[in-house]
Amino acid sequence: MTVQRYRWRGRVVAVAVAGGLVAGLSATGCSRPGAGGAAEATDAADAARAADADVAGRADGAAGPAGAAGEKGPGAGGSGAGGSADPVATMHRTAAVLVRSGSSTVRTSLEMASGGTRVTIRGEGGFDYGKRLGRLRVTLPPDAAGADEHRPIIQLLAPGALYMKNRGAGVPADKWVRVDTTELADGNLVTGGATDPLSAAELLRGAREVSCVGERRTGGETVRHFRGTTDIARAAKAASARTRPSLAAAAKGFARDTVAFDAYVDERGRLRKLEQRFSFVNDEGRVAVVASTIELSGFGTPVTVELPPEREIYTGKVAAPGE
Incomplete structure (x- = not known):
């Protein structure tokens, strides 16, 4: 198999996951809002190394997932x-x-319009963040594969x-399909139907x-x-x-160099939830958006x-759509 099978802009998710899922995408104290301009003058790589160094020595531990309602406005809480x-x-x-947190359980969703x-x-x-290895069970919508049900796809992220x-499309049930993500147009941020949580976090280095x-308060912690x-x-x-x-x-x-996001971070600096919106150009030449959501919990769970x-x-x- 070659990654050229995943060549359609605007269909990249469909081709990789279901061979025809979508015919084409359509149309603690917070600083004040807007803060962050000082970081513009810092080289991205230097900023990342400084951030890594700042993490050294922080205590790790588990906490409940983000998602509770009732946020307070900027400026509330401590450091x-x-x-x-x-x-x-x-x-x-x-x-x-x-x-540094080691590992966690992961829930993902990828939403698009068709x-x-x-x-x-x-x-x-x-996901084991130290080894940069993960395992996901990806479930397609009932009619996504052109049938009432489709076997969940098991994904290994490396x-x-x-x-x-369980890729289907002529692949034997006991075989794995391997894709070189460096050759995918999106680097596998959405191709596989789920965003690698560590890659999603690495993407925030360009914020x-x-x-x-x-x-908000959830699980006894401030997020x-x-x-x-x-x-x-x-x-x-x-x-x-x-x-x-x-x-x-x-x-x-x-289609765009920038990615809009909403990130929820606990008191230990760990991502608990991350929403990112990626823009593609579909076959009609229109910009379409794929929304990726990742939720992390159970830090320290063996993976x-x-x-x-x-x-x-x-x-x-x-096989690709139409073949």
């Missing part, structure tokens, strides 16, 4: 890893904090690679304009809500060596991921 006086710096360090209908792909599993089982919207935009190319330059090639590919594959041996990798042709 802490999740309440840096500089929202931009808080975003820059989220990937490093996840690595023919006036909202289509959502959901996933759940776990640096530079995506492995999929430029960030404001703190408010905070702060940040909103802003991040630059994909800038993030690629600042990303870790293992993630950089995929983000560099993504910097060339989207075991074993990549398949070469004999279990499918080397034949993978």
